[in-house]
Every structure is written in structure tokens, then in C-alpha cells.
Amino acid sequence: MLRVICSRVFVDFRRTMASVGKYVGTTKRGLTKEFSVPVPWGEIAGKTWGDEKNPPIICLHGWLDNCNTFDKLIPLLPQDFYYVTFDVPGHGLSSHFPKGSFYFTAAYSSVLKRVIDHFKYDNVSLMGHSMGANIATYFGAIYPEIVSRIIAIDTAGIWFRQKEDLITGLRSCIDTHLAFETAEPRPEKEYTYEQAKGRLRAANKNLNDESVEILLERGMRELDNGNFIFRRDIRHLFKDPLERGFETSLTIAEGLKADIFFVWAKKGLYKIIKERYPDIAEVHKAFQKNTKSFSYVEIAGNHHLHLCTPEESAKHITEFLRNHPVQKEGENGNGSNL
Template structure:
């Protein structure tokens, strides 16, 4: 199994009537800008371990499990909303960095949250790294009736137990699933991730530490005009990292492309794009050493 080089502290912070679980690496210091790292959909904060181990320096890293993921137990709910992530992050920074801006890194869904947050609270973000957080395809008002109807149908399916996450008969079964999803992930890392990505239940079945309600579609349309206005409000320099694998082409099949994403980035006042080879969407697992070097150089510039 993978041996972590830098031990993390597990902390719980009261945020909006939840006990938010946070992993913390390193110690705070006056000369250290806090590095806040936020994970993606159906992931956990521990997922950053490989990248933290690859940092050449000794940053103070703060990584929360989003509500309904990992060890952050959400209040009973059947839906999740992006504004909640923004508010949760703001209160998290109130706790860990109330008087100074932070460096913010987000992957996938976390990258989307980080981009929006940096526009909503520009004074709180010193530098921003977006790892494959492409945003969503554009929508039109004509889609609203069907989308709301689909949301209601999926709520019903959730309450019938039809959206439950698959369970596994052993930790090895979870590791196999992780390696199937990401062919570049070695068994050592998969076995380590399994201990943080899933837990055995009372019957011995291994279950993913994620609320099935995350699978319910968001009823709100993705308004690109609103997103672009938020992007325009970002004052922090932005490093946008993508891989040569082009995740968007596989996900959206022509509904949304890298060209459209790059066009959105043009509204930012200070942005650079880096493309990482031999990596898929889980770039922080596939190329942690290379990625850590890119991020450290960007944050130190």
C-alpha cells in the first residue's frame, strides 16, 4: 500500500449546523499563505495526499470534505446546491484564514466552485488553480420545464432507493473499482484511497462515503452569462490545468467543448493554461509530482 510521506491532522469545524471534516497538512506560520484545496464530485479530501507528498516545500494545506462527502455528514437532504458550497467555503476561511487571502486549488467540481468563489469573494483569493473544472454546458430557457420535471422524477427515484451507490464485498473490490475508473491508478494508491473513500457497514459491505443525493440533477439551468460575469470579477491570477485526454469530449459528446471552455477563460484578467500529458481527469493522482511543481511555481511567482 502507498505510504504517505506527510501526515495529515483530521479536524472537525462547526459550519452551518454541520461538523465539517477537514484534513490539515503542515503548520500555519506568518510567512505561509494558507493553501486551500477542494475536491471534486464523488471524491474526498484525502485524495490530495499524493500531491501534498510531492510538494517540495512545506505548505500549510487545508482540505475539507464537502458536505455529504467523506466524513462530513450532511443533515438529511435529497438535493445539493452550488451556493451551499460557496457559503461553506467562506465560513471555512473565516475559521482558518480570517484576516488574509488564501491560495485556492480546486479539482473538477471543486474547480468550478473555486472559480465561482474567487469571483464572489475576490478579496479572499490570492491565487487560483483550477484543475479540470470546466463548468457546465450552456443551457437555454426552453430547457427549464423538462429540467425541473427531471429533477422531480429523480427526487422520487432517490426516495425509492433507486439512486443508491453500489456497495462492495471487500476493500479490494473498492480498489478494483478505482483502478477500473482510472486505468493509470496503481494498486498501491488505490488501496490507500480505499481506506478514505469507503468504509465497511455493520454487515461488512464496503460503502462509498458519498451521499446518493449527489446524483440528483440540479434543477437550476447553467446560465453562462451569469458565470461569465462572476469570472470577470476574479482579480486573482488563475492557472487553468487540463490534460491531453480531453475529458469534455467524453462527457458531453459535442454539447460542450474545450474550445468553448477556453473562450470563457478569455474574460479573466490574468490566466494561463497548462496542459499535462499522460494524465486523465484525476490529474492529481496521475501526475502528482509534475502538478505539484506547476502549482508551487505558480504560487511563488
């Protein structure tokens, strides 16, 4: 019943806001609650959906997005879970990493562990889109006793750099970061709201107008003059210090023990990855061999199918959650499956 109510509120709200032309986020609608985790460099900002007594599903967004990316998907999923979403550092409302730092998967995994520790969880399910799904599988291999299920949306799961690109990629990463730090500081480019929408839509043709507005809510900061600047850390556009080759990625994949479910878009990123990097099939064989279960579905849509056309994704994710339950402890010590 709660799922139906939330879905109706969500639809009715979209219709109302379409008439006034301005998007107001899920927190302002009373559907979510903001939280903040203090960290040595600032804070990790996020929001939660549902009853905190329910089993947690931590949601990880993709590169240059923010946690609003799940705004249209979560209302369509089972409401007997507690959905925890947060902005990865350098995205949305979360603090940027300090100067001199790199953004890379191990660092993101450390942030995820901080969030898990903040909520005092000893077992979680993870749902990630693109980069977020790569973080989820990487973290699940490092902490297999914590992660029971992984939902990976339009990604390969474990990323690696081709052997011939390994050294040049690391060098490019170091040189670009050092050049950035020593360059003359430039003011952030300002945009009107409509200009910002056009800028994001042009940079990511997978998005539609509504999804652009959803992401911009946490992705921009309004200035005193009424213009906007993007919140993302420009360093996310630089090469990351990825030093994993194919063999190392296989080792990581072998450490994953959770139930894992991939949702791949027929016109998405994974289609490009498997054509460009055929070795990724071996990584998935490692998943199949070592995880509790490995399954996938390929459905219509583009890379942001969970945001632009979420209904089909929600149907398959719901089925996966129901078919791979985890134990929820009741007050009387008896468990129920969720």
C-alpha cells in the same frame, strides 16, 4: 529541506505498505492533522498539511472523490504553505446534506466560506480538481477580496448548462430528488475490500490501484461484519439544480480578480468540455480580461493526473506559486513574499 524529507517519507511509506498490502492514510503517518468544523447539519471533516503559521492554500476535491485526492500532490509542492483540505458534504468523512436539500455550487461555496471563517482567514489561495476547481472559481468571483490565487486542475472553471437543456435539467433534478425521497428505502450495498476496489476502478478508469486505495480510505466505512459500504451520498449521482446559462457564467467569470492557473490533462475532462461546449472559450476570455493573470499548461495524463502522475503537475504548480507571490506578514510588520 522539509519538502525533501516529506517526499522521502512518502515514497518509503508507499514501498512499505505495498509489501503488506494495506493502505494507511497520511494522518496515521503523522504527515497531516485532522480537523472538524461544526455545521447545522453535522460536520465538515478535513485535514491539514504543514505549519499553520504559513500562508493557507485550501484544496477542493472533485466529484465523488474526497480530500485524499491530494495525498500524492501536496508532498511535492512547496512546504512553506499550509495546505487545508476537506471533504465536500456528502463525500468522505463529512456529513451529508439534510434530506430535502440539493447539492450545487452555491451550497458548496457556502461550505467553503464556513471553513475559511473557521480558520479566521482573510486571504487564501485555492486549489481545486474538477468540481473543486469550479467551486474555487465561483467562490473567487463572489469573494474576490479573499481569494488571491486559484489553481484549477483539469476543468473549464465556470460551468453552465446549455440553453436548450436548462428547463429539462431543472425538471429532472426536482423529479429525481422527490422520487428518491418517497421511494422505499434500500440497504446500502456491502462489499469486501477487494470488491470495493474493483467497483471504484471499474467506475473510474482514470484511477490506478494505488489511487483507488487512497480514495477508499475516506470513501468507505467498515461494518461490524467486516464488509464495507461507500460513504458518498447517492444524491450526488442526480442532476444538480444548475440554472446558470452561458450569459450568467460570463457575469460570474467577470467577477474573478485573482491570479488563475489551469492545469489541463491531454487525455482529461477539459479536452471533452471544450469540444462539446465551444462557448467555454468566451468564459476564458473573460478570465483573461478581468483576472490579475490568466495562464495554463497542458500536460500528459488523464483526468486524475494530480493523483496518478503528480510529478509534472507539481512542477508547474510550484512555478506558478513562486511567480505569483502573496504577502506574508511577519511579527515585526515586515512582509515576505510567498
